[in-house]
Amino acid sequence: xxxxxxxxxxxxxxxxxxWLGVAQHGSAAETLxxxxxxxxxxxxxxxxxxxxxxxxxxxxxxxQIYFEPGSEYTVTSRFHQLKPSEALRRLLGELNFAxxxxxxxxxxxxxxxxxxxxxxxxxxxxxxxxxxxGSNPIPNELIVRLKPGGKExxxxxxxxxxxxxxxxxxxxxxxxxxxxxxxxxxxxRAGLENDNDVASVENNFSIAAPGQMQPLAMSSPPPxxxxxxxxxxxxxxxxxxxxxxxxxxxxxxxxDYIMGSYSLAGTDSSDPNQLKHGTGMMDTxxxxxxxxxxxxxxxxxxxxxxxxxGSSSTTTMFDVAGAIAEAVNKGAKIINLSxxxxxxxxxxxxxxxxxxxxxxxxxxxxxxxxxxTPMVPASKPNVLSVTSGNRNGxxxxxxxxxxxxxxxxxGASIVYYNGxxxxxxxxxxxxxxxxxxxxxxxxxxxxxxxxxxxxxxxLPGFPPAKKP
Numbered sequence: 001x002x003x004x005x006x007x008x009x010x011x012x013x014x015x016x017x018x019w020l021g022v023a024q025h026g027s028a029a030e031t032l033x034x035x036x037x038x039x040x041x042x043x044x045x046x047x048x049x050x051x052x053x054x055x056x057x058x059x060x061x062x063x064q065i066y067f068e069p070g071s072e073y074t075v076t077s078r079f080h081q082l083k084p085s086e087a088l089r090r091l092l093g094e095l096n097f098a099x100x101x102x103x104x105x106x107x108x109x110x111x112x113x114x115x116x117x118x119x120x121x122x123x124x125x126x127x128x129x130x131x132x133x134g135s136n137p138i139p140n141e142l143i144v145r146l147k148p149g150g151k152e153x154x155x156x157x158x159x160x161x162x163x164x165x166x167x168x169x170x171x172x173x174x175x176x177x178x179x180x181x182x183x184x185x186x187x188x189r190a191g192l193e194n195d196n197d198v199a200s201v202e203n204n205f206s207i208a209a210p211g212q213m214q215p216l217a218m219s220s221p222p223p224x225x226x227x228x229x230x231x232x233x234x235x236x237x238x239x240x241x242x243x244x245x246x247x248x249x250x251x252x253x254x255x256d257y258i259m260g261s262y263s264l265a266g267t268d269s270s271d272p273n274q275l276k277h278g279t280g281m282m283d284t285x286x287x288x289x290x291x292x293x294x295x296x297x298x299x300x301x302x303x304x305x306x307x308x309x310g311s312s313s314t315t316t317m318f319d320v321a322g323a324i325a326e327a328v329n330k331g332a333k334i335i336n337l338s339x340x341x342x343x344x345x346x347x348x349x350x351x352x353x354x355x356x357x358x359x360x361x362x363x364x365x366x367x368x369x370x371x372x373t374p375m376v377p378a379s380k381p382n383v384l385s386v387t388s389g390n391r392n393g394x395x396x397x398x399x400x401x402x403x404x405x406x407x408x409x410x411g412a413s414i415v416y417y418n419g420x421x422x423x424x425x426x427x428x429x430x431x432x433x434x435x436x437x438x439x440x441x442x443x444x445x446x447x448x449x450x451x452x453x454x455x456x457x458x459l460p461g462f463p464p465a466k467k468p
Contacts, residue, residue: 032091034060034084041079041087048075051123053091054111058123063099065123067111071095085218098414099218100423107217108423110412116423117410117461120390137203139182141166142189143318143347146173150197157197161188167264169322170329174347176204176318205343205376206314209245210277210428219414219421226253227290227297234300240439241304241332242285243323244278244339246270248417252279254286259302260330264319265310275417278307280424281338281432283415288436292459294444301439304332317345320377324351328360333442333449335360336435337383338428340367340375340400348377356382361449363435365427367400378431379404384438384453388412388430391461399427405465407456409433437462 033042034057045053050073058065077090088097098116100108110119142163146154154175158165162184167176179185192201239259246268249255270276282303293299306323308315320337327335335355355362366387367375378385379402388399388411395401396411409430415422437459441452457464 032056032060034087036061039083040081041084042081043077043079043087043091045075045077045091049073050075050095050111054123057091057109062106063109064106065109065111066119067121067123068113068118069121071111071113088218089220096220097218098216098220098421098423100214101217102214110423115410115461116414117412117429118390119412120394120396137205137343138316140179140185141204141316142177142179142185142192143202143204143345144175144177144192145199145201145347146175147197147199148173152197157195161191163188167318167322169318169325169347169351171325172347172350173199174318174321174350176316200346202346203343205317205341205345207316207320207339207341209309209313209315210339210426213275213277213280213415213422213424215275216414216421216423222416222421226286227293229257229296230298230300232256232259232302237300237302238334238439238442239302239304239330239332240285240435241306241323241327241330241335242278242282242435243306243308243320243327243335243337244281245276245309246307247278247282247305248272248276250418252282254282254303257301257303259304261305261307262323262326263307263310264323264326265308265312265315267310268307269311273418275415275420275422277338277428278305279417280413280415280422281336281428283417284413284424284429284432285336285436285439287413288433289440290436292437292440292444294440299440299443301443304330315339317341317343317348317376321345321348321351324348324355324362328355328358333360334435334439335362336432337362337364337377338431340365340378340427342373343376345376349380352377352380352382356450359448359450361438361453363431363438365431366402366405368398368426368428369400370398371400372402373400374402374404375400384434386427386431386434387465388425388427389463391463393463393466395465399430401465407434408463408465409437410461434462 053075098110112119163177163179166178308319362383364378364383366378385406387405389395389408411430412425438453442449456462
């Protein structure tokens with residue numbers, strides 16, 4: 001952060017006042033005493049500007065504090081022996097807050113009025129978030145496409161090569177072959193490339209799981225009950241597909257609108273009490289939909305869900321391509337891909353191209369590596385690539401900013417699950433926000449999704465990305 005508030009010296013003096021209990025002139029000091037060892041807070045504050053209060057909290061706790069630029073607020077508060085969560089409510093008054101613990105490093109506190117993604121101005125310099133989106137070719141696998149009407153079936157071909165068929169994409173004659181080891185795959189590739197029945201051979205690339213959501217230690221109360229759509233059995237629904245991890249429908253406002261949930265990677269056996277990435281994306285998409293719809297009660301929307309991770313820490317380009325193909329076949333008009341990786345996949349390219357030709361809007365996250373290197377599938381020409389940032393067009397430090405990025409969107413949301421609040425951040429969140437907004441605009445304007453999506457940049461908080 002280039003800009004710091006003038007007044008760091010005030011914080012140092014404030015700390016001395018906390019220890020001594022008196023001001024320099026002998027009168028009772030105005031203090032903010034944050035006893036981290038006792039988990040208790042005292043305050044004697046009269047007309048402190050918000051930055052001064054946040055600097056004092058940061059000084060005492062070591063938290064990295066972000067707040068919404070332009071938040072004008074004056075704090076006057078007197079209390080003793082309050083727990084930190086109650087102290088923050090008293091100090092911040094009309095403002096909202098969310099505290100995100102970190103397993104490595106200081107916790108992060110976000111201060112905002114309406115939406116957590118607007119809390120972008122930093123009181124203390126933050127470390128760059130770690131990337132979680134590396135991708136590598138799978139050494140013992142190949143993706144093979146057969147020519148129509150070939151003499152040899154895929155089963156016969158696999159048996160001859162000593163491979164297993166572990167996946168297929170109907171309509172493309174594309175198959176995922178798994179070999180005993182990398183050497184066997186390499187030996188088979190040379191023969192496949194010269195086989196008259198084979199249209200193409202390529203590597204299959206892994207895509208890292210988006211990661212677990214971290215629970216907030218403290219947050220403002222959850223919002224009032226969600227909006228209602230037209231009844232789930234309404235005809236002529238706009239179908240929106242989510243390709244992600246497993247989802248948890250328990251208590252979710254969107255649960256009744258899931259028209260189908262499909263696993264392409266086996267059953268997810270991870271902890272059901274931990275918020276899953278797919279659930280966070282569904283909540284974010286749902287919230288963006290409700291905020292943008294003109295008349296939710298008469299809007300007919302359904303959701304399709306495709307789990308391409310199961311219990312694994314990775315998925316593959318092939319499985320993502322297969323999920324997109326399934327979503328198109330089942331009638332999805334908008335497909336959200338809150339995932340990203342590296343690698344070239346002609347099969348994925350073909351699926352994306354065919355989906356676009358059918359008028360399907362594909363929305364994908366640009367990636368969280370903070371670089372200008374394009375990531376897949378967001379960088380593909382038939383995909384709306386979304387990065388994370390604020391309404392002023394400033395891209396988040398962790399977010400990809402390649403020249404293939406089309407749109408900036410809010411990259412943070414608070415999700416409530418199983419009595420716990422979670423802060424969900426990243427370009428995954430940004431993509432889900434765009435998919436929800438695009439679905440709403442499709443309904444509002446009665447346009448096809450590809451045409452309606454052009455209006456997203458007119459919404460507050462969704463500026464187009466500036467090309468280098």
